Amino acid sequence: MKGVLGGSLFARSLGSLFSRHPKLDEDLLDEVETALISADMGVPATTEVVERLRKRMKAREFADAGALLRALRNDLLAMLRPVAKPLEIDPAAKPFVILTVGVNGVGKTTTIGKLARRFQNEGHTLMLAAGDTFRAAAVAQLQAWGQRNGVPVIAQGQDADPASVAYDGLQQARARGVDVLIADTAGRLHTQQGLMAELGKIRRVLGKLEERAPHEVLMVIDGTTGQNALNQLRQFHAAVRVTGLVVTKLDGTAKGGVVFALAREFGLPIRFIGLGEKPEDLRVFDPEGFVDALLP
Ligand code: GDP
Numbered sequence: 001m002k003g004v005l006g007g008s009l010f011a012r013s014l015g016s017l018f019s020r021h022p023k024l025d026e027d028l029l030d031e032v033e034t035a036l037i038s039a040d041m042g043v044p045a046t047t048e049v050v051e052r053l054r055k056r057m058k059a060r061e062f063a064d065a066g067a068l069l070r071a072l073r074n075d076l077l078a079m080l081r082p083v084a085k086p087l088e089i090d091p092a093a094k095p096f097v098i099l100t101v102g103v104n105g106v107g108k109t110t111t112i113g114k115l116a117r118r119f120q121n122e123g124h125t126l127m128l129a130a131g132d133t134f135r136a137a138a139v140a141q142l143q144a145w146g147q148r149n150g151v152p153v154i155a156q157g158q159d160a161d162p163a164s165v166a167y168d169g170l171q172q173a174r175a176r177g178v179d180v181l182i183a184d185t186a187g188r189l190h191t192q193q194g195l196m197a198e199l200g201k202i203r204r205v206l207g208k209l210e211e212r213a214p215h216e217v218l219m220v221i222d223g224t225t226g227q228n229a230l231n232q233l234r235q236f237h238a239a240v241r242v243t244g245l246v247v248t249k250l251d252g253t254a255k256g257g258v259v260f261a262l263a264r265e266f267g268l269p270i271r272f273i274g275l276g277e278k279p280e281d282l283r284v285f286d287p288e289g290f291v292d293a294l295l296p
Contacts, residue, residue, distance in 0.1 A: 024065045029054055032072060039257030040226040045264045049075055073291060079260050080287035085269035087216060087244055089124060095173040095181040097206060097213040099166070101199060101236050102220035104187040107248035107274055109138050111220050112182050113145045114274075114282035120149070124179040129169025130155040131162040131202065134186040142184060152176075162186060162198060163205040170209050183214070196239035203240055216243050218271065221262070223247040229258050230265060237266065248274030251281070259290070 021028040029050055036046040052075060053068060062068045089096045098115070102108045109132070116126050128146055132138035136158045146153035154169040166183045173181040183206075185199060206213040219242045221229045229247075236242055250256050250273050259270065270285040 022065050024057065024062055024068055028065055028068065029057070036257060038254070040255040040261070041257030042227055042230070042261035042264075045079070045257075045261050048264075049079075076260065076291045077287055079263050080270075080290060083263045083267060083270045084285050084287045085244075085271070086284050087218075087269075087271040089119065089122075089180060090215060091179075093210075093212060093215050095127070095170070095178045096215050097170060097173075097210065098180065098182045098216045098218055099185065099202065099206070099214035099240075100182060100218050100220060101185050101240060101242070102187050103232055104135070106187070106220045106222040106225075108132075108187060108220040109141050109184065110277060111246050111248060111272075111274060111282065112142065112184055113149075114279045115272075116145075116151055116180075116182060117149065117279045118282065119180050120151070125177075126151045127169060127173045127176070127178045127181050128153045129165050129181060129183040131165045131169075131184045132186045133158055133160045133162050133165060134188055138184065138186075152178075163201045166202045167205045167209060170206055170213060174210075192235070196235065199236070199240040217241060218244045218246060220246045220248060223250040223258055223273070224253045224255050226255055226258055227261065230261060233262065233266060233268075237268075242266075242268060244269045244271040246270075246272045246274065246282075247285075251275040256290075 021031055033046060033050045036049060053072060056062060056071060057068060062071065100108055100112055112128065116128060119126055128142055128151060130139040130142045130153055139155050139158065143153045143155060154165060154172055156165050156168065162185055169181055169183055185202060186195065188195060203214065217240055219233060219236050221233065233242065245262065245268055247259055247270060272282050273285050275281045275283060
């Protein structure tokens with residue numbers, strides 16, 4: 001597999017910098033900077049990392065280029081460790097309500113299927129609420145998935161009020177004593193304000209039925225969309241208070257650096273990363289594995 005595990009997450013492998021630039025000098029720092037920028041880490045995060053290294057290089061803290069690259073690895077790890085917080089299902093919340101948000105095409109529906117499978121394997125009972133009522137295919141996709149996997153899917157058809165679907169889902173999940181309810185939402189971007197108002201309403205409606213619901217607002221982000229991902233998160237966070245992230249499509253991309261930019265700007269937990277389309281390709285976010293793939 002390419003991408004995170006194949007070590008091609010950065011367009012220009014940081015690990016190979018050492019062989020190309022064995023000398024500890026400004027050229028090495030330039031190479032590091034280019035690699036981070038081309039991996040879509042973004043200018044603010046890249047500048048911070050490079051400036052820290054430059055200061056330490058000038059203070060003669062590094063014996064050689066290898067020492068600088070080891071410091072870079074530690075720096076990158078330090079950026080990601082605080083956001084590596086797995087999603088924990090609170091058994092006292094019955095159901096534990098996960099509201100999934102994100103723009104169309106990021107892999108939201110696929111991720112819901114993968115998550116449901118994961119929770120099932122962990123022994124939880126599941127229910128899904130097909131709240132992406134704007135897109136008939138999304139409802140059908142969830143229903144088909146539910147049928148294949150023996151998971152009930154609450155739906156009210158196309159153009160139904162998504163808040164009503166979520167409410168219905170929570171009521172039924174409660175009545176049946178289900179452990180986890182995953183509610184889907186629409187992700188159309190062209191009516192931004194309407195979408196944000198709709199998400200706010202879903203949140204309020206769930207909260208009326210169960211004070212602490214949703215227990216998790218999980219935003220799915222396409223890891224290949226670079227700095228655009230930051231804009232999306234800014235908007236959704238303002239509308240619906242995101243509590244966790246899933247970054248998808250990190251397989252076969254050289255743009256995984258966006259994970260650092262997300263961590264730096266928001267500090268929100270990264271719950272999972274998506275490395276492909278199969279259920280097992282949704283992985284708990286592991287900073288060591290992620291950074292080691294960058295610095296083989
Ligand atoms: P939604 O519109 O956000 O619900 O997006 P979908 O779940 O329909 O996914 C859009 C496309 O992205 C589909 O072709 C998925 O198979 C694909 N996809 C989702 N997650 C991943 C991932 O981690 N890696 C890759 N390569 N493709 C993914």
